Amino acid sequence: MQKTTNFFVFLWCVLAAVILLDSCTHDPIFEEIPVTPVDTSGQPIDSMPIDTMPVDTMPVDTMILLEPCEPDLIYFNQQVLPILLSNCAFSGCHDAASAEDGVILESYESVIETADVEPFNLNDSEIYEVLVDNDLDERMPPEPTGPLSSTQINLIATWILQGAEDLECDPNAAGCETDGISFSGFVFPLIQNNCEGCHSGNTPAGGINLINHSTIAAQANAGSLYAAINHEEGFEPMPQGSDKLDECTIEKIKSWIDEGAPNN
Numbered sequence: 548m549q550k551t552t553n554f555f556v557f558l559w560c561v562l563a564a565v566i567l568l569d570s571c572t573h574d575p576i577f578e579e580i581p582v583t584p585v586d587t588s589g590q591p592i593d594s595m596p597i598d599t600m601p602v603d604t605m606p607v608d609t610m611i612l613l614e615p616c617e618p619d620l621i622y623f624n625q626q627v628l629p630i631l632l633s634n635c636a637f638s639g640c641h642d643a644a645s646a647e648d649g650v651i652l653e654s655y656e657s658v659i660e661t662a663d664v665e666p667f668n669l670n671d672s673e674i675y676e677v678l679v680d681n682d683l684d685e686r687m688p689p690e691p692t693g694p695l696s697s698t699q700i701n702l703i704a705t706w707i708l709q710g711a712e713d714l715e716c717d718p719n720a721a722g723c724e725t726d727g728i729s730f731s732g733f734v735f736p737l738i739q740n741n742c743e744g745c746h747s748g749n750t751p752a753g754g755i756n757l758i759n760h761s762t763i764a765a766q767a768n769a770g771s772l773y774a775a776i777n778h779e780e781g782f783e784p785m786p787q788g789s790d791k792l793d794e795c796t797i798e799k800i801k802s803w804i805d806e807g808a809p810n811n
């Protein structure tokens with residue numbers, strides 16, 4: 548018994564030695580051949596099946612990197628930025644060209660650099676203070692525009708209290724579910740955060756109000772809502788000045804419109 552064990556120990560040593568030697572002899576070869584990058588199987592990247600490609604060489608739309616979104620966390624680019632873009636980052640206000648008071652609200656980086664965000668601390672965060680200031684000369688957005696909704700203000704507050712991070716997630720990690728889309732649960736909050744800043748008030752952009760079910764359904768039933776967010780020819784691409792909404796969001800809105808744009 549003892550003998551067999553010793554024999555196996557011996558075998559392991561030989562094996563380990565062979566592996567070590569083997570890897571030594573290969574090292575220089577890898578260093579000397581800087582041709583096309585290869586994966587460990589030695590295939591040139593071009594001929595690799597897509598699912599074995601190193602992540603950073605994959606075409607963007609085949610990357611499956613992001614975690615599903617956590618309902619309790621605030622994701623800056625998906626939730627906070629659309630509110631800032633549609634309510635604050637205009638010409639004459641807080642776009643990069645105007646930079647009123649030095650504040651630019653166009654991206655995570657510009658917000659962190661210019662808007663006095665103090666992570667975890669609302670009282671020291673100027674960007675929050677101005678949203679709730681009782682002095683109407685200080686409050687943002689300024690008169691005659693009304694304040695942000697309490698939902699929007701709470702969302703920005705929660706983002707700061709969670710550390711004002713730039714978290715990312717995939718809202719469609721479980722697939723894109725386009726059935727049973729409701730106006731109150733999906734369409735209206737989306738329009739409030741992405742569109743209402745421009746499409747409300749006494750002089751709404753393009754003369755179009757998007758402030759309640761009837762005004763939104765009117766654009767939906769006329770075909771212009773879908774055409775504008777789907778960037779179709781002959782229509783102004785919306786949301787103006789921002790990236791196109793993601794495909795799944797557009798599909799969800801289309802499915803709601805196809806159901807007759809109900810007030811559900």
Ligand code: HEC
Pocket residue numbers: 632633637738741742743744745746752753754755766771772775776781782783785786787788
């Ligand atoms: C930053 C301001 C801004 C935001 C945000 C914005 N819009 Fe607009 N929108 C405009 C302006 C300005 C026009 C008029 C453009 C023109 O006629 O030149 C317009 C026009 C439109 C039109 C008419 C398009 C056409 O060609 O007939 C629709 C529909 C529309 N917007 C929907 C939306 C929706 C839906 C969103 C949100 C997803 C949105 N907008 C976000 C500024 C904005």
